[in-house]
Amino acid sequence: MSEVRQLSRSRRPKWHYLAVGVVLIVVALALTVAWGILAAPETAGPRAVAPARVIAYFFGSVLFLLLIAGLVLIVLLLLREVRLNERQSNFVSAVTHELKTPVASLKLYLETLEYRDVPSERRAEFYRTMRQDIERLNATINNVLNAAMYTDRPVAEPRPLDLARLARRAAELTLTRHQLPKTAIRFDGPESLRVAGDVQALETAVLNLLDNAVKYSKGDKLLIEIEVWGDMDGQAHVRVRDHGIGISRTHLPFIFTRFYRIGAEVRRSRTGTGLGLFIVRAIVKGHRGTITVDSPGPDRGSSFTISLPGLLEPEAEVDAKPEAAHA
Amino acid sequence: MPRVLLVEDEEHLAAGIRFNLELDGYEVETIADGLRALERLVPAPDATAPGLPIDLVVLDVMLPGLDGFQIVERMREAGNYTAVLMLTAKGLPEDVVEGLEAGADDYLPKPFDLPVLLARVKGLIRRREWARGATGGPVRVGDSLVDFANLELRKGEAVTRLTLLEAMLLKLLVERRGQVVTKAEILEKVWNLNPDTETRAVDNFVMRLRRHLEKDARNPQLLETVRGVGYRLSDELSPR
Numbered sequence: 001m002s003e004v005r006q007l008s009r010s011r012r013p014k015w016h017y018l019a020v021g022v023v024l025i026v027v028a029l030a031l032t033v034a035w036g037i038l039a040a041p042e043t044a045g046p047r048a049v050a051p052a053r054v055i056a057y058f059f060g061s062v063l064f065l066l067l068i069a070g071l072v073l074i075v076l077l078l079l080r081e082v083r084l085n086e087r088q089s090n091f092v093s094a095v096t097h098e099l100k101t102p103v104a105s106l107k108l109y110l111e112t113l114e115y116r117d118v119p120s121e122r123r124a125e126f127y128r129t130m131r132q133d134i135e136r137l138n139a140t141i142n143n144v145l146n147a148a149m150y151t152d153r154p155v156a157e158p159r160p161l162d163l164a165r166l167a168r169r170a171a172e173l174t175l176t177r178h179q180l181p182k183t184a185i186r187f188d189g190p191e192s193l194r195v196a197g198d199v200q201a202l203e204t205a206v207l208n209l210l211d212n213a214v215k216y217s218k219g220d221k222l223l224i225e226i227e228v229w230g231d232m233d234g235q236a237h238v239r240v241r242d243h244g245i246g247i248s249r250t251h252l253p254f255i256f257t258r259f260y261r262i263g264a265e266v267r268r269s270r271t272g273t274g275l276g277l278f279i280v281r282a283i284v285k286g287h288r289g290t291i292t293v294d295s296p297g298p299d300r301g302s303s304f305t306i307s308l309p310g311l312l313e314p315e316a317e318v319d320a321k322p323e324a325a326h327a
Numbered sequence: 328m329p330r331v332l333l334v335e336d337e338e339h340l341a342a343g344i345r346f347n348l349e350l351d352g353y354e355v356e357t358i359a360d361g362l363r364a365l366e367r368l369v370p371a372p373d374a375t376a377p378g379l380p381i382d383l384v385v386l387d388v389m390l391p392g393l394d395g396f397q398i399v400e401r402m403r404e405a406g407n408y409t410a411v412l413m414l415t416a417k418g419l420p421e422d423v424v425e426g427l428e429a430g431a432d433d434y435l436p437k438p439f440d441l442p443v444l445l446a447r448v449k450g451l452i453r454r455r456e457w458a459r460g461a462t463g464g465p466v467r468v469g470d471s472l473v474d475f476a477n478l479e480l481r482k483g484e485a486v487t488r489l490t491l492l493e494a495m496l497l498k499l500l501v502e503r504r505g506q507v508v509t510k511a512e513i514l515e516k517v518w519n520l521n522p523d524t525e526t527r528a529v530d531n532f533v534m535r536l537r538r539h540l541e542k543d544a545r546n547p548q549l550l551e552t553v554r555g556v557g558y559r560l561s562d563e564l565s566p567r
Contacts (some may be wrong), residue, residue: 096416097416099391100416100437100438101337101340101416101437102339103438104340104416104437104438104439105337105339105340105343105435106438107440107441108340108343108344108347108437108438108439108441109339109343109440110346111439111440111441111442112343112346115441115442116347116350122346125344129342129343132339133339309421
């Protein structure tokens with residue numbers, strides 16, 4: 001019951017627009033039909049119908065239909081705008097939560113240490129908690145900054161880099177960050193796979209995918225596979241697959257949208273800002289690549305694949321450039 | 328020893344608040360999930376172990392399962408009038424109002440000051456006693472009989488449960504019968520909010536009281552609005 005109310009509360013404005021639009025369209029259509037009927041007795045009457053009148057009627061109808069089409073378009077655009085607005089306000093509330101929660105925790109622990117007599121073993125525990133809060137805060141700040149920094153614009157100065165090494169490093173960093181056993185992430189790929197791009201941006205993208213994989217995995221089923229390979233068409237691929245909660249078909253098309261998060265903000269069980277995958281897509285697009293997602297369904301894991309064009313030959317080494325300059 | 332139920336899904340906050348409440352001598356129970364919290368507060372009729380009675384709920388708004396607003400609302404619908412202190416990262420005025428309208432008794436935005444949190448917890452447990460405090464038995468307002476000790480309003484056969492806030496507002500008006508009570512004073516004394524807070528909460532609660540007390544809530548005879556100043560409860564015992 002209140003579930004329904006919750007939904008209708010957030011959707012109400014949209015229905016207003018939709019109702020106005022639909023009413024206008026119906027009125028316009030009714031007018032067209034009425035006009036046709038009113039004009040009909042004369043047109044259907046004796047043959048002597050002035051051609052000028054037929055032409056006027058024809059053009060009038062076309063103009064009217066254009067008007068209706070315009071109206072439909074406006075309603076659709078409005079709907080899109082409203083949806084974006086909704087997502088934006090969700091984002092604000094997600095970021096507010098993501099920023100304020102660790103701050104609240106830090107403040108609480110600082111004040112506790114200040115006002116209370118805390119036994120030393122608890123104090124060590126408090127410090128650990130506070131350090132984790134700072135890391136969470138830092139991650140959110142980085143996310144917001146990255147979203148502003150990485151746009152779809154092509155990478156200014158692509159440099160040769162080793163995608164396989166990048167993936168291995170990202171996997172190691174993820175293991176350390178989340179304090180996971182070495183077996184939690186399985187790497188599969190060649191020793192080296194060279195492409196041209198922005199190494200920092202691509203590392204951010206792969207780290208975001210790995211972070212998501214950890215975040216949406218269930219404790220006992222934590223196994224993430226990261227796979228790197230090159231194909232005959234000169235494309236390099238990185239695939240991150242988890243065995244976590246998966247994504248239902250209805251959400252799949254939207255998950256790369258900025259601020260998009262599954263479920264209602266207020267009942268959120270997982271932290272986040274709705275920026276992670278948006279950043280990944282922006283980075284991949286900046287490399288003229290593509291990102292695809294696949295999930296067999298809820299609770300059956302998901303896999304994300306980044307595909308980048310411009311696979312470099314192994315011998316195209318970094319020192320190729322200085323030689324070219326010498327020539 | 329007063330028992331506090333702490334509903335908070337952020338582990339760090341829950342642990343920190345618990346540590347402090349326990350030092351202040353409260354028994355603390357923590358639950359991290361909205362649905363489980365509701366189960367604890369409104370046990371199913373066939374529940375085997377209903378748990379010890381709770382004196383105060385410290386409730387986060389963003390929770391997995393069921394949000395804080397819904398928990399208070401359902402608690403109140405089910406007739407549980409335990410005092411509720413809401414905590415939330417969203418400090419917007421409309422959130423304050425939404426929380427209070429849902430039936431929360433007090434509200435604290437995150438990040439909060441530790442001394443303030445502890446004072447509010449203490450205050451709420453005390454305020455409950457104040458609202459129920461001795462007014463010398465039930466008080467007649469119009470043709471209703473208000474029993475502050477049990478937070479009940481009787482009108483003939485019908486009995487209405489008052490929330491703590493409704494009771495406190497009504498008590499303030501009763502204590503000052505015939506005088507105008509300003510909105511600022513109500514905000515400060517009943518809601519514990521800054522008197523300059525922009526909110527419709529007082530107006531909404533006055534409307535609720537009117538629905539309980541008046542024959543026609545749109546045309547109040549007992550609880551009058553004094554335009555631009557505040558509200559006044561008529562000191563006549565029965566409606567004109």
